Amino acid sequence: MPxxxxxxxxxxxxxxxxxxxxxxxxxKDDGNDHSVTVEKNVQSYxxxxxxxxVLDVELVxxxxxxxxxxxxAQYPLSYNRALETLEVVEAFTQKPDGRKVxxxxxxxxxxxxxxxxxxxxxxxxxxxxxIFPDVAVGDRLVLRYQRHRTTALFPQQFEDISIPEFxxxxxxxxxxxxxxxxxxxxxxxxxxxxxxKAAPGRKVYRWDYVPAEKARIEQGAVSYVDYxxxxxxxxxxxxxxxxxxxQARAGVEVTPAIAELAEKLTANLPTPRAKALALSDWVRxxxxxxxxxxxxxxxxxxxxxxxxxxxxGDCKDHVALLEALLKxxxxxxSPALINLGNAYSLPTVPTLGLLNHVITYVPSLDLxxxxxxxxxxxxxxxxxxxxxxxxxxxxxxxxxxxxxxLSKVINDITFKVAGSGxxxxxxxxxxxxxxAESNRYVYKSMKPTDRDLLIQQILTAYGxxxxxxxxxxxxxxxxxxxxxxxxxxxxxxxxxxxxIGVPTLSSLAGGILQNVFAxxxxxxxxxxxxxxxxxxxxxxxxxxxKEVSILAVPKAVTLQKSDFDYSATYTKDGDAVVIKxxxxxxxxxxxxxxxxxxAMKPVxxxxxxxxxxxxxVQTL
Numbered sequence: 118m119p120x121x122x123x124x125x126x127x128x129x130x131x132x133x134x135x136x137x138x139x140x141x142x143x144x145k146d147d148g149n150d151h152s153v154t155v156e157k158n159v160q161s162y163x164x165x166x167x168x169x170x171v172l173d174v175e176l177v178x179x180x181x182x183x184x185x186x187x188x189x190a191q192y193p194l195s196y197n198r199a200l201e202t203l204e205v206v207e208a209f210t211q212k213p214d215g216r217k218v219x220x221x222x223x224x225x226x227x228x229x230x231x232x233x234x235x236x237x238x239x240x241x242x243x244x245x246x247x248i249f250p251d252v253a254v255g256d257r258l259v260l261r262y263q264r265h266r267t268t269a270l271f272p273q274q275f276e277d278i279s280i281p282e283f284x285x286x287x288x289x290x291x292x293x294x295x296x297x298x299x300x301x302x303x304x305x306x307x308x309x310x311x312x313x314k315a316a317p318g319r320k321v322y323r324w325d326y327v328p329a330e331k332a333r334i335e336q337g338a339v340s341y342v343d344y345x346x347x348x349x350x351x352x353x354x355x356x357x358x359x360x361x362x363x364q365a366r367a368g369v370e371v372t373p374a375i376a377e378l379a380e381k382l383t384a385n386l387p388t389p390r391a392k393a394l395a396l397s398d399w400v401r402x403x404x405x406x407x408x409x410x411x412x413x414x415x416x417x418x419x420x421x422x423x424x425x426x427x428x429x430g431d432c433k434d435h436v437a438l439l440e441a442l443l444k445x446x447x448x449x450x451s452p453a454l455i456n457l458g459n460a461y462s463l464p465t466v467p468t469l470g471l472l473n474h475v476i477t478y479v480p481s482l483d484l485x486x487x488x489x490x491x492x493x494x495x496x497x498x499x500x501x502x503x504x505x506x507x508x509x510x511x512x513x514x515x516x517x518x519x520x521x522x523l524s525k526v527i528n529d530i531t532f533k534v535a536g537s538g539x540x541x542x543x544x545x546x547x548x549x550x551x552x553a554e555s556n557r558y559v560y561k562s563m564k565p566t567d568r569d570l571l572i573q574q575i576l577t578a579y580g581x582x583x584x585x586x587x588x589x590x591x592x593x594x595x596x597x598x599x600x601x602x603x604x605x606x607x608x609x610x611x612x613x614x615x616x617i618g619v620p621t622l623s624s625l626a627g628g629i630l631q632n633v634f635a636x637x638x639x640x641x642x643x644x645x646x647x648x649x650x651x652x653x654x655x656x657x658x659x660x661x662x663k664e665v666s667i668l669a670v671p672k673a674v675t676l677q678k679s680d681f682d683y684s685a686t687y688t689k690d691g692d693a694v695v696i697k698x699x700x701x702x703x704x705x706x707x708x709x710x711x712x713x714x715x716a717m718k719p720v721x722x723x724x725x726x727x728x729x730x731x732x733x734v735q736t737l
Contacts, residue, residue, distance in 0.1 A: 148283055148331035152185035153178050155286045156257070162277070164295040168269025168352075176260045178284075183254055190252040192260060197415060199241035201266040208247045211257040224248040241415075270416050270469070271362040275299075276351040278470030280342060281307070281326055289326035291348060294319055300352055304464040307346025324348050336638035337646040339708055340460035342471065344644055349464035357513035359467035360454070363416055364510040367433070367452055369441040372422045379445035389448055390482050396442045397477065397495035398595065400488040404438060405429035416469070432475045435488045439477050451511030453478040453485065455502055455518070459647065461708050463506050476502065478509055478516075485518050492558035494595045497522050497551035500649050504707030520707050523550030523597075524651040528624040531658045534665070536736075538611040542585075544603040544625050553599040560601070561592045572605050575625050583607035611734065616668060618731030621687070621696055623655035629700045633724045636717065648709040650680075652701045660693045664737050670694055671730035679717040680704045685727050694732050700724075 157177040164170040178189060196203040208220035226246045249258050269275065279291055292313070293301060297320050303310075308324040315321040329346060353359045382399055383392040407429050418437035424430040425438055436452045443450045456463075457474035464471070476487040476498075485507075490499045504520040530544040548556050560568065565587070572585035585605020590596075603625065611619050624630065632653065639646075661667060670687040677683075682701040687694060709717070 148333040150185075150284050152180075152182035153189055153284045154181060155282055155284050155289070157287065158282075158289045159292075160279070160290070161292045162275075162294065164275050164293060164299070166273065166296050166299060168266075168272055168274050170266045170269075170275060172264040172266070174260075174262050174264070176258075178258045180252060180254050180256050180258065186252050186254075189258060190249045192247045192249070192258070194245045194247065194262060196243055196245070196264060197241050198243050200268045200270070200415065201264055203243075203245055204263045204265075205245060205247060206261040206263055208249065208258075208260045208262075210249045210252055211259055213255045218251045220247055220249055224250060271353075271359075274352045274362060275301075276349075276353065276359075276466075276468040276470075278347060278349045278464065278468040280345075280347045283331060286326060286328060290323065292321060292323045293350060294321045295352075296320075300354065301350055302352070302354065302466045303348070303350045304466045305348045308348045322350075332643060335642055335644050335646065337635065337648075338459075338642075338644040339646065340456075340458055342460050342464075343462050347464065349466050349468050349470070351466040351468055353467050356467045356508055356515055360508050360510040360513040363452070363454065366417045367437065367510060369418075369421045369437050369444065371441050371445045375421060375425060375438075375441045376445040378425070379442040382442075383446050389446075390484065392446050393443060393448055393450075393479050393482060393484060393486070394495040396446075397439055397486040397488050400435055400439045400442070401491060401493075401495065403428060404435060404488070406435065406489040406491065407431050432489050436475050436477050439486070439488055443477075443479065448479060449481065449511075450477050450479045451509045452476075453507040453509050453516075455505050455507045457502070459501065461505060461645070467508070472508060474502075476507075478507070480509075480512075492555040493551060494554035497554070500551075500707075501647075503649065520705060521650045524552060524649070525549040526552075526627060526651070526653045528628045528653070528655040529657075530622065530624060530655075531660065532610060532622075533660045534611055534662060536613070536662045536664055538613040539583075539606060539608045540610040541606050542604070542625075545600065546602075546624070546627060547598060547600045548627075549598045553597050554595055556599050556601065557589075557592055557595075560587075560589050572603050576605075576607055579620075579622075579625075581607045581609050611665075613665065613734075614736035615665075616733055616735040618733055619659065621657075621671060621728070621730050621732060623657040623696050623698045628655055629653050629698050629724075630728050632700065632702070633721065633728055636721050637725050639714075642711045642714040645708045645710050646714070647707060648702070648704050649707055650703050653699070655696075655698045657696045658690075658693055659696075659732060661734060663692060665692070665734050666737050667692070667694060667732065667734055669733040671727065671732070674723070674727045676720050676723055678720050679713070681717070681720045681724070683720070683724050683727075687730075687732070 155178050157175060159175045161173045162170050180186060180189060194203055205225050210218040228244050247260060281289055294315065295301060297318050301322055305324060307327050307329055309327050311323045313321045313323050334341060379396060382395050386392045386395055404424065405428060408431065418433040419430060421438045421441040424434045440450045452475045454472040455474050455476055456471045460471050476485060478485050485498055486495050487493065487498055487502060493499050498518060503518055505518050507516050507518055509516060527547040530542060532540040532542050534540045568587035569585065572587065576583045583606050585603050588602045590600040611617060667689060670689060673687065674685045680703050685698045687696055
């Protein structure tokens with residue numbers, strides 16, 4: 118994902134990619150994982166008029182390769198024991214000669230989900246793990262289980278979404294048996310419909326997966342659901358009805374304690390926007406986020422006062438408390454259902470499978486806030502929920518989050534090269550906009566010794582040895598600019614006496630090189646990919662000793678095409694070379710299409726060539 122900001126954790130990964138595998142091109146590839154073949158996946162729902170249901174599943178998988186044993190021999194089944202029961206009917210390993218090795222009761226373990234293990238409010242989320250015995254290559258793993266949903270997430274309603282696995286699948290069938298007067302709406306790609314015979318007063322819908330080629334998911338691509346095969350079904354006629362059902366049980370109460378807190382936090386703030394941002398930031402900083410997703414953890418938030426008392430909650434609890442705090446100072450807000458992953462489109466029928474997260478929307482300010490992300494200050498959004506469709510549950514409206522937000526990085530680096538080829542360096546990165554708080558948060562989360570060690574790791578990624586120290590601007594507050602400084606020494610920047618090429622580095626991490634090589638991660642694209650607008654400016658200065666002659670510097674480059682504005686200049690200044698680079702990427706959406714990528718390719722390749730350029734030097 119090409120994003121201009123300096124996060125030492127995320128950008129180090131991009132740095133390694135750029136330094137170690139730049140220029141690697143992936144050809145067309147079968148995206149299926151052939152270590153396992155799913156021979157049968159049959160899911161049969163019997164749905165009642167109140168929305169409760171019984172689901173019977175039969176799953177048969179054949180182990181083709183050794184590496185599949187670890188992932189398949191222990192099969193987890195998550196469920197919510199407050200809403201449903203889950204019974205393993207039968208589980209066994211079937212040998213090629215037909216012999217069955219049964220998984221007994223002692224091999225079916227039940228445990229609390231990790232996300233809820235330290236949060237008593239969420240202790241209903243459970244996992245049954247089926248441990249298949251004596252598994253080897255060539256074996257079949259057979260599992261039959263039944264899930265009985267006794268309490269519907271939405272009364273009198275049912276919804277479901279299914280996506281085929283990225284394994285060869287011989288049979289994938291879904292059947293929905295429901296009352297004759299209960300509607301079922303569908304949106305499907307790659308499934309063949311049929312209507313088997315039904316019992317009196319009932320009707321049955323069936324969809325069978327039509328096997329199709331699956332391409333490898335490309336670097337930075339949008340969700341497979343955005344372009345691939347899926348089946349979505351719902352008894353909701355439209356998204357407005359879906360929103361109404363969520364909102365019916367998402368009401369909040371402004372308690373005296375909540376009102377007092379809201380007044381205290383906003384007492385000296387002049388505008389509704391300032392108050393909204395302050396309240397969101399307080400929730401972000403003081404209410405620990407516990408990742409129980411909408412759907413799996415139910416759709417009814419805990420009481421806002423309980424969330425305040427416990428000081429933790431999942432996304433819908435964050436939204437409920439923030440809504441109560443806002444209401445206490447006369448600011449109305451709405452929950453906004455959204456996808457937390459990389460899906461940028463929704464099926465035509467509403468389901469919780471993709472609307473798996475909820476954030477806050479303030480209509481009077483046209484302001485979206487996500488207090489669950491500790492690293493993003495109010496007023497900005499995490500990049501993975503930019504440009505996403507949302508469903509406002511208070512009004513039933515469908516809207517879109519902003520596609521862009523302020524993102525600017527200024528990098529300045531100086532190398533003072535010694536006669537040995539070693540160099541002292543100072544690298545200053547100034548981040549402005551949404552990533553300022555993100556970087557501040559990352560640094561606050563790291564031990565000082567780990568920060569310094571990171572410099573050594575960055576140098577290693579460039580094939581250099583050395584060390585250094587980190588220094589940052591204040592880690593307190595939420596100022597929209599954040600500065601970090603790396604000072605240190607690399608032992609082998611230039612392999613003198615030469616003649617030798619010196620890489621034209623204009624940053625060490627979080628800069629133009631990392632962003633451009635993220636664009637260049639694929640030679641061709643057939644899938645939409647995430648492309649966030651950003652701006653980066655870089656200056657680097659290489660100061661060489663008197664005994665080193667500068668033989669040649671690269672030519673200046675200016676490129677303005679396909680949403681890119683890129684320039685690079687190389688100037689001799691006595692015994693020094695000064696490099697200035699600028700990259701501004703401006704795209705109206707957060708997703709670029711394969712066709713747009715094809716138009717970008719010449720610019721990307723030209724930028725890559727420039728970033729690989731060298732200063733030629735030699736000892737006199």
